Amino acid sequence: MTVAAARPPGGPGAEMPAAQAAVLARYDELAALLAGMDDRPGADPGLTAEAAPVLLHEARLLDAGRFEDWLEGWTSDAVLWLPLSAQAHPGTDQSLLLDDRRRLAERVDWRREPSAWGQHPPSRTTRVVGSIEAWAAADGLVARSSLLIDEYRHGRHQALAGYQIHELVGDGLRRRTKILVVPALGTGVRNPSFLL
Amino acid sequence: MTADSGTAPADFDYLVQPHRVHRRIYTDPQIFELEMTRVFAASWCYVGHESEIPAPGDFRTTTLGLRPVLMTRGRDGAVNVLLNRCTHRGTVLAAEASGCAKRFVCPYHGWTFAPDGQLVAIPFPADHAVEDHSTLSLGRLATATYRGFVFATLNAEPEPLDCWLGEAREAFDAIVDRHPGGDIAVMGSPHLLEFVGNWKLSWDNAADGLHATFAHESYNTLGEMVDTETVLARDPGTTPMVSKALRNGHMVVDQRPGIPQGPWATMRRVPYREPLENALIDAGDESLLDLATGSMINLSLFPNLLFVGNQLLVIEPVAVDRTRLQLWLTSAPGAPPEIDLLRLRVDEDFVNFGTPDDLDMFERVQRGLSIPEMEWIDMSRGLPDSAAPDGDATIYGPITSEAPQRRYLAHYAKLMTTPTATRAL
Ligand code: FES
Ligand SMILES: [Fe+2]
Numbered sequence: 001m002t003v004a005a006a007r008p009p010g011g012p013g014a015e016m017p018a019a020q021a022a023v024l025a026r027y028d029e030l031a032a033l034l035a036g037m038d039d040r041p042g043a044d045p046g047l048t049a050e051a052a053p054v055l056l057h058e059a060r061l062l063d064a065g066r067f068e069d070w071l072e073g074w075t076s077d078a079v080l081w082l083p084l085s086a087q088a089h090p091g092t093d094q095s096l097l098l099d100d101r102r103r104l105a106e107r108v109d110w111r112r113e114p115s116a117w118g119q120h121p122p123s124r125t126t127r128v129v130g131s132i133e134a135w136a137a138a139d140g141l142v143a144r145s146s147l148l149i150d151e152y153r154h155g156r157h158q159a160l161a162g163y164q165i166h167e168l169v170g171d172g173l174r175r176r177t178k179i180l181v182v183p184a185l186g187t188g189v190r191n192p193s194f195l196l
Numbered sequence: 197m198t199a200d201s202g203t204a205p206a207d208f209d210y211l212v213q214p215h216r217v218h219r220r221i222y223t224d225p226q227i228f229e230l231e232m233t234r235v236f237a238a239s240w241c242y243v244g245h246e247s248e249i250p251a252p253g254d255f256r257t258t259t260l261g262l263r264p265v266l267m268t269r270g271r272d273g274a275v276n277v278l279l280n281r282c283t284h285r286g287t288v289l290a291a292e293a294s295g296c297a298k299r300f301v302c303p304y305h306g307w308t309f310a311p312d313g314q315l316v317a318i319p320f321p322a323d324h325a326v327e328d329h330s331t332l333s334l335g336r337l338a339t340a341t342y343r344g345f346v347f348a349t350l351n352a353e354p355e356p357l358d359c360w361l362g363e364a365r366e367a368f369d370a371i372v373d374r375h376p377g378g379d380i381a382v383m384g385s386p387h388l389l390e391f392v393g394n395w396k397l398s399w400d401n402a403a404d405g406l407h408a409t410f411a412h413e414s415y416n417t418l419g420e421m422v423d424t425e426t427v428l429a430r431d432p433g434t435t436p437m438v439s440k441a442l443r444n445g446h447m448v449v450d451q452r453p454g455i456p457q458g459p460w461a462t463m464r465r466v467p468y469r470e471p472l473e474n475a476l477i478d479a480g481d482e483s484l485l486d487l488a489t490g491s492m493i494n495l496s497l498f499p500n501l502l503f504v505g506n507q508l509l510v511i512e513p514v515a516v517d518r519t520r521l522q523l524w525l526t527s528a529p530g531a532p533p534e535i536d537l538l539r540l541r542v543d544e545d546f547v548n549f550g551t552p553d554d555l556d557m558f559e560r561v562q563r564g565l566s567i568p569e570m571e572w573i574d575m576s577r578g579l580p581d582s583a584a585p586d587g588d589a590t591i592y593g594p595i596t597s598e599a600p601q602r603r604y605l606a607h608y609a610k611l612m613t614t615p616t617a618t619r620a621l
Binding site: 017019022023024026079084085088091092093094095096097098099100102107109110115116117118119154185187188189190192193 | 293383385386387388389390391392411413414418421465467468471472474475478523525540541543544548552553555556557559563
């Protein structure tokens with residue numbers, strides 16, 4: 001079910017303004033990308049080889065705390081979405097976060113604030129990216145990969161696992177969409193503010 | 197069946213004093229164990245909202261003082277709160293967070309229960325000695341609702357829910373009534389956040405008006421970067437915001453007097469704010485925008501429900517030094533759909549840029565409280581407490597006062613020294 005379809009007909013205002021319709025369309029696009037992932041056929045070997053260095057580079061930047069460099073790799077219409085389950089829709093279910101390009105930049109500023117106590121001292125993370133698969137998409141590719149992430153902070157560590165979906169576009173394979181699914185978010189994790 | 201031994205493991209007159217409390221109430225596993233009965237079983241606790249289980253057979257699971265419980269909608273439409281435990285050998289019946297079931301069939305030996313807890317079938321009944329199945333219904337909690345919010349207790353003689361809520365009903369009503377038609381609902385799939393700390397740390401924090409300036413400094417800095425004065429950025433020493441310590445440990449921080457421009461003016465940009473906001477403005481619904489952010493009333497109902505923003509924060513103790521927070525988002529079914537769409541992004545804002553501060557403070561405090569030689573936590577700010585002018589049971593103060601903490605802890609100490617019979621119906 002899409003949000004646009006769920007809207008009662010003849011709601012406030014006769015026709016939904018185009019800008020608002022675009023928001024709902026983006027939400028539906030995100031939900032469809034997530035929901036359809038398990039039904040995809042085997043990956044395209046060439047595109048998988050193309051996607052791999054981009055995904056590994058991102059993981060290395062994040063583990064190194066090079067967030068400004070990481071921010072460079074996003075398109076202007078970017079979305080980073082961390083749903084609470086693989087069945088979620090960004091327009092009807094709570095998410096851990098759904099960032100547009102502006103809030104991504106704000107998140108990087110936040111990580112640099114010395115009084116952002118949830119990340120000061122910062123988490124030290126180790127990401128392992130594996131099981132990479134990629135398929136052709138409009139203006140680029142869609143990749144799915146598994147992610148193991150170990151976090152160490154305040155003398156304790158927690159290990160989380162999940163998978164990520166990237167939509168990479170243009171010549172530079174910039175991130176237009178990233179969906180990170182961490183099933184443990186549905187059972188309770190400690191301060192998840194290191195997840196990106 | 198009474199579940200209380202009747203002896204307290206500690207002297208609560210000593211541990212909870214008017215101006216200070218002892219570290220042991222946050223660190224002692226025996227005290228924690230007693231809390232699970234004297235506080236969490238003996239008080240009314242929030243379980244869930246009726247909107248989560250609209251149809252017969254709908255259910256949701258949670259815990260109350262570590263006990264697995266099950267909230268169901270029966271075939272007759274009534275809401276039941278049951279102990280999620282098969283009466284045969286004790287198996288937890290429903291393992292899912294929520295769902296819909298015509299009957300609950302125990303996976304171990306197939307005993308079958310109706311959504312209202314009645315035992316309706318036992319396999320091979322001829323072999324079974326018990327003929328009267330009614331004695332083998334699921335354990336049931338006393339249940340009552342207020343404005344669609346479901347509360348339950350194992351207290352053998354609970355005071356009526358309305359009395360227990362008392363003066364807190366005023367803030368409760370204000371939070372519900374600002375929704376068009378008084379219609380508030382709870383969305384599925386909560387955030388579940390854990391911290392390595394005692395559950396009372398989140399309670400100490402809930403009406404703490406001072407910490408916003410320090411612990412949430414980075415949140416306020418993010419606001420300043422875009423010329424927004426967040427609700428937490430006000431000078432706590434001079435703001436006309438009011439904190440109230442109510443009977444039964446309930447607390448209110450009313451921020452409304454401190455934000456004359458209204459709630460929406462305190463909100464920074466969030467993803468996709470503009471198109472949704474403009475749609476409401478163009479439709480002539482600008483006045484509804486305040487609904488997209490919180491009521492600006494932080495209401496805390498002891499011991500497990502906090503209203504913060506448009507979220508319900510449910511405090512779930514896990515161990516003496518481990519707590520799970522359930523963060524549920526409320527929706528406004530009577531408002532245009534843009535409101536709920538905005539709420540989704542608005543509530544992420546504090547969860548991402550504010551809540552991590554609180555979680556970090558809770559874990560730091562718990563670590564500090566591990567030091568045996570440093571016994572006391574100071575709670576004296578704002579003493580002496582003055583009662584309300586009209587002589588009701590409420591204590592008012594500026595938001596820097598620690599009166600709410602003192603008052604809830606005094607109530608807590610009273611519960612902990614009162615042997616209360618708890619039982620399943
Ligand atoms: S434990 Fe449930 S049927 Fe045996
Ligand atoms: Fe806080």
